[in-house]
Amino acid sequence: MLTIFNLHARVDDKEILRGVNLKINAGEVHAIMGPNGSGKSTLAGVLAGRDAFDVTEGDVLFDGKNLLEMDPEERAREGVFLAFQYPVEIPGVSNTYFLRAGVNAIRKHRGQEELDAMDFLKLVKQKLKVLHIEEDLLKRPVNEGFSGGEKKRNEIFQMAVLEPKLCILDETDSGLDIDALRTVSDGVNALRSKERGMLVITHYQRLLEYIKPDKVHVLYEGRIVKSGGPELAKELEHKGYGWVEEGLKEPAGA
Amino acid sequence: MTLVADEKERFLDLQAQFERQQPQGWLKNLRQAAVARFDEMSFPDVHNEDWKFTSLASLLKIPFALSDKVAVSADLRSRLDAETLPSARRLVFVNGVYSAELSRVHQAPSGLTIGGLSGIENDVVRAHLGAIAGDDSQVFTALNTAFLHDAAVVVLPRGLVVAEPIQVFFVAVPGKRATLIPARTLVVAGVNSQAKVLEHYLSVGAAEDVYFTSAVTEFALDDNAIIDHAKIQDEGHEAFHIATTQVQQGRSSTFHSTYMSLGGRLVRNEARVRFTGEGSEATLDGLYLAAGRQHVDNFTVIDHARAHCASHELYKGILRDKAHGVFNGKIFVREDAQKTDAKQTNKVLLLSDEATINTKPQLEIFADDVKCTHGATIGQLDAEGLFYLRSRGIGLEDARHLLIRAFANDIVERMRIEEFRPLVQRRLIAPL
Numbered sequence: 001m002l003t004i005f006n007l008h009a010r011v012d013d014k015e016i017l018r019g020v021n022l023k024i025n026a027g028e029v030h031a032i033m034g035p036n037g038s039g040k041s042t043l044a045g046v047l048a049g050r051d052a053f054d055v056t057e058g059d060v061l062f063d064g065k066n067l068l069e070m071d072p073e074e075r076a077r078e079g080v081f082l083a084f085q086y087p088v089e090i091p092g093v094s095n096t097y098f099l100r101a102g103v104n105a106i107r108k109h110r111g112q113e114e115l116d117a118m119d120f121l122k123l124v125k126q127k128l129k130v131l132h133i134e135e136d137l138l139k140r141p142v143n144e145g146f147s148g149g150e151k152k153r154n155e156i157f158q159m160a161v162l163e164p165k166l167c168i169l170d171e172t173d174s175g176l177d178i179d180a181l182r183t184v185s186d187g188v189n190a191l192r193s194k195e196r197g198m199l200v201i202t203h204y205q206r207l208l209e210y211i212k213p214d215k216v217h218v219l220y221e222g223r224i225v226k227s228g229g230p231e232l233a234k235e236l237e238h239k240g241y242g243w244v245e246e247g248l249k250e251p252a253g254a
Numbered sequence: 255m256t257l258v259a260d261e262k263e264r265f266l267d268l269q270a271q272f273e274r275q276q277p278q279g280w281l282k283n284l285r286q287a288a289v290a291r292f293d294e295m296s297f298p299d300v301h302n303e304d305w306k307f308t309s310l311a312s313l314l315k316i317p318f319a320l321s322d323k324v325a326v327s328a329d330l331r332s333r334l335d336a337e338t339l340p341s342a343r344r345l346v347f348v349n350g351v352y353s354a355e356l357s358r359v360h361q362a363p364s365g366l367t368i369g370g371l372s373g374i375e376n377d378v379v380r381a382h383l384g385a386i387a388g389d390d391s392q393v394f395t396a397l398n399t400a401f402l403h404d405a406a407v408v409v410l411p412r413g414l415v416v417a418e419p420i421q422v423f424f425v426a427v428p429g430k431r432a433t434l435i436p437a438r439t440l441v442v443a444g445v446n447s448q449a450k451v452l453e454h455y456l457s458v459g460a461a462e463d464v465y466f467t468s469a470v471t472e473f474a475l476d477d478n479a480i481i482d483h484a485k486i487q488d489e490g491h492e493a494f495h496i497a498t499t500q501v502q503q504g505r506s507s508t509f510h511s512t513y514m515s516l517g518g519r520l521v522r523n524e525a526r527v528r529f530t531g532e533g534s535e536a537t538l539d540g541l542y543l544a545a546g547r548q549h550v551d552n553f554t555v556i557d558h559a560r561a562h563c564a565s566h567e568l569y570k571g572i573l574r575d576k577a578h579g580v581f582n583g584k585i586f587v588r589e590d591a592q593k594t595d596a597k598q599t600n601k602v603l604l605l606s607d608e609a610t611i612n613t614k615p616q617l618e619i620f621a622d623d624v625k626c627t628h629g630a631t632i633g634q635l636d637a638e639g640l641f642y643l644r645s646r647g648i649g650l651e652d653a654r655h656l657l658i659r660a661f662a663n664d665i666v667e668r669m670r671i672e673e674f675r676p677l678v679q680r681r682l683i684a685p686l
Contacts, residue, residue, distance in 0.1 A: 048645050076647035088642035092660030092667075101656065102646035109647070158646065 001026045001197045002047075002067075002166055007058035008222075009046050016042040018222035019058070024166070029198040031208055033233060034219035035241040040201045041085060043219070044170040047199075048082035049075050062166065076102070077109035079165030083155040083172050090142035095154070098142050099124065099161055106162060127160045131187045149180035156187035167191065168199045173207035185210030205237035218244055261297060261314040268434065269400050272320055276403055280375070284384050288399035295393040307580040307612040308551040313494045313520055318466055321349040321433035326356065330458045334423060337454060337681075339673050341418040343368060345406045348425050350436045352404050356423075366416060367409035371438075378409050383440050386472035387500035394496050394522075398436055398470040405438035410447035410479070419450040419671060426456070426489065428463035437469040437497075443479035443507075450482045450671045455497075457490035457517070465490070469497035475507040477531060482510045482670040486681070489517040491546075498524040503563075505531025510670045513569075514682060515542040515550050526555040529563040529591075540569035541665040543682065544577035544609075551580035556596065558587040561621075564595040570665055571602040572658060572686065573609035580612045585626060587619040594624040602632045603661055658686045 002024040009017040016039045024030050034040050046053050047060065049072035060067040067075060090098065103123075104114040115123065121138075128135055133153055143151050152172050159167055172184055188211050192198070200211055208216070208230065216233045218226040220241075225248060226232065236243070269289055276282060297314060298305040326348070334356060338344055345368065346356035352370025359368050367374055371383075383405065387395050406422040424437040441451055455467060467489060475481055489495050495518040501509050513523050527536045542550045556565045571579045581600040602611045615628035635657050643653035666678050 050641060071650070072641060072644040073647055073649050073653075076645055082645055084642065084645075088636075088638045090639050090642065090657070090660065092663045093656060098643070098646070098648075098656075101643075101648050101652065105647040105649060105652070162646065 001063060002199075003059075003061040005059045005061075007043075007046065007060060008056045009042055009053045010056055011042070011053055015056075016053070016222055017046065020219070020222070020224055022217065022224060024197040024199060026165075026197055027194040028214045029192065029200060029211065031200045031202060031213035031216045031233060032219050032224075033202055033205070033216060033236060036203070038219045039222040040203075040219055041170055044082055044085075044168050044199075044201055047168055048072060048080065073105065076162075076164075077106050081159050081162055081164035081167050083152075083159055083167065083169045085170040085172075085174065087143050087146075087151040087155055089144045089146075091144045093142050094139055095142050096120075096124070096138045099158060102158070102162060124161055127157060130190060131157055131160060132183060133157055148175045149177065152176060152180060152184055153187075156184050160187060160191060165195065166197045166199070168201070170201050171203060172200075173202055173204060181207065181210065205233045208233045220244055220248070262293070264317055265397060266293065268318060268320065272401055280380060281402060285400050285402055288384070288396045288402070291390070292393060292396040292400055295391070295396065297393055304553065304582070307578075307582075308520075308522060308549065313466065313496075316432050316464065316466070318434040319431045321435055321465070322429060323351070324348060324427045326353070327427075327458065330425060330427065331356070333456065333458055334425070337423075337456075337677060338421060339419050339677070341673075342421045342452075343418060344421040344423060345369065346423045346425065347404065347406065347437065349427055349433070350404060350424070352406075363414065363416060365411040365414050367407065368420065369407060371403075371405040371407055374407055378442055379407055379440065382442050382472065382474050386440075386474050386502050387470050387498060392498065394468060395470055395498055398438060398468045401434065401436040401468070402438055403436075405440055407440050408449065408451065409442045410444050410449055412444040412476075413446045414444065415448040416450075419452055419673060421452045421454060423454045423456070424467065424469065425458055426465055426467060426493065427459050428457060428465040428490065430463070432464040432466070435465055435467045437467055439469075439471040441472070441481065442474045443476060443481055445476045446478045447476070448480040452483070452671065452674060453485040454488065455486065455495065456488045457493060461490045462492050463490060464492045466494040467497070469495070471497070471499040473499070473501040473509065475501070475503045475509060477505040478507060479504065480508045484512040484669060484671055484674055485514065485523075486678070487513075487515045487517060487521060487523065488681070489521075491517065491519060493518045495521045497522065499526065501525075501527045501536065503527065503529050503531065503534040503536060506533040507531070508535045510537040511539065512665060512669050513538070513540040513552065514678065515540070515544075515552070516682060518548065518550070520549045522551045522553065524553045524555070526557070527565065528557040529560045532560045532562045534560070535564045537566045539567070539665050539668055541662055541682065542569070542571045542579060543662075543686070544571070544579060545574040547576050549578045549580075551582070553580075553582045555584040556586070558585065558591040558594045558596065561590060561592045561594070563591065565597070567598040568665065568668070569600045570662060571600070571611060572605065572662060573602065573611060574605045576606070576608045578610050581630070582614045582616065583628065584616040585618070585628075587617075587621050587624050587626065589620040591621045592623045594621060594626065596624070596626045598628040600630045601661075602630070603658065604632060604634055605658070655686065659683055662686060
């Protein structure tokens with residue numbers, strides 16, 4: 001579903017990603033862990049089409065299409081969803097209006113009929129119920145005045161409504177208390193399916209107790225330096241990122 | 255300076271020509287006094303602090319004529335009907351002259367005085383007209399009074415609550431010659447009275463015709479009176495619109511207003527509030543939209559002359575192309591005006607590199623137990639917001655429109671005259 005090949009990206013003059021390789025098949029959940037500054041959010045941003053990053057080398061194929069050539073809205077319409085680390089407040093726009101505009105843009109792209117207000121309301125109310133989120137969320141302006149936990153829940157809610165093929169979660173767990181963390185991970189788990197791929201970016205192993213990944217990768221200085229199963233996350237938790245750094249300093253073949 | 259004198263002479267000549275067509279009476283005396291004051295003043299140039307960012311050169315070089323009587327066209331009727339709210343009473347002025355034919359003051363509740371000035375020149379009107387908007391230092395107010403011969407008049411006696419909105423339309427039907435169109439409104443709200451008053455300034459006919467609307471609106475609110483007010487300035491592309499609203503508020507009165515500016519080539523909207531009793535509240539909101547080479551100047555003065563009064567100002571501007579916006583907000587807190595609560599905000603979206611805004615808060619505080627805040631934000635569309643919308647599948651252009659409308663919509667949501675919101679949505683917000 002997603003193939004990242006030798007991806008290099010920079011911000012201004014600073015090279016952040018230095019050759020990332022990653023392949024995610026439909027149905028798989030991949031976790032990317034790494035210390036601050038390792039390039040986790042840059043990777044998420046590049047995949048979603050944030051224009052602050054300059055891709056200098058490499059390719060990203062999504063369902064066989066060149067993802068890097070698409071505008072952010074095209075990527076979303078093709079089925080890429082980024083749950084933001086810092087969701088943006090949009091005063092004056094209600095969550096309902098915002099989300100309906102998104103859903104209908106995506107439906108139009110897929111050749112489906114646009115949803116009218118009634119059908120849309122039916123859809124979102126059903127999703128809210130599954131995620132145990134209060135209905136007043138719909139009327140509130142997008143993320144305005146939301147607590148950190150509410151913002152992250154809203155991201156998962158949007159994800160549930162838009163039903164993307166590839167979900168990218170950028171540190172969705174950061175700053176969440178245990179209740180919010182449960183809501184978020186329940187929401188993510190409810191979306192796991194054979195057709196859907198997931199890329200879970202996190203700083204902490206804690207989230208991975210709730211969302212069991214198929215594969216864990218360690219991103220360090222812009223490269224994936226270690227890959228393994230869920231046990232790798234546990235090992236990192238015990239030994240810390242210093243362990244990865246140590247490993248890299250050892251001479252080749254040691 | 256001789257240049258300025260010539261410009262003044264032109265208006266004085268025009269006034270003399272106008273005066274010859276007018277009957278004798280108390281209005282003539284009012285006009286003559288205004289002419290005398292006008293003659294003592296000069297038009298401000300950019301060295302005048304209150305006009306620093308607005309040059310009047312383009313206005314003053316034009317020799318204006320008096321406007322002719324015009325026939326009521328089908329266009330005019332349909333335009334009026336499209337903007338008249340279902341339950342509203344309306345007063346219509348065409349080129350500054352009251353049209354009984356177009357106005358609708360049906361079933362006025364007993365005690366409500368409403369109509370054109372002639373016929374209702376009673377003591378209340380005589381006591382207030384020209385007295386609220388003092389023209390000692392305001393040359394354009396003096397100019398307006400010098401041409402005062404008709405006015406929209408609304409007088410609410412003690413205790414009268416009028417639920418239906420009152421719409422005052424000043425329709426310009428300009429011709430080939432550049433004309434001066436005076437517009438005047440007087441609203442007197444007695445103790446415990448309440449009403450909703452809307453002012454519309456619009457033009458019918460060739461959009462490129464040059465004319466000059468000189469508008470003065472006076473509000474006198476007695477104790478506990480409540481006035482909800484909104485103004486839409488929707489003049490033609492080449493129009494000059496210089497307007498002053500003066501509000502005088504008695505004890506525990508409430509004035510809530512929204513100034514919307516859409517049309518015109520050179521626009522000045524002055525809103526002046528004077529608290530003459532304690533415990534009153536005034537809200538001045540504004541939405542100014544400008545494009546091309548439009549110049550829109552919003553000038554507000556709030557005079558906290560009494561204690562325990564609150565004022566709120568939120569002005570928002572959206573400027574495109576080479577448009578120039580000005581916001582100048584003066585707040586005076588006099589020595590005895592303790593517990594004053596004044597808040598002023600101006601937010602501006604600049605949608606092109608060549609659009610400009612000058613924003614200037616001016617707070618003069620002489621009391622020591624007060625809360626006064628002011629702020630201004632000027633910027634482009636939020637790049638993060640745009641990316642967020644796009645990341646959910648919304649196209650770039652749609653995302654831009656969505657953010658621009660959301661920015662403006664805030665002002666509409668704050669309007670207290672709810673029945674007016676759909677029209678504002680349709681006329682101002684939807685095209686954004």
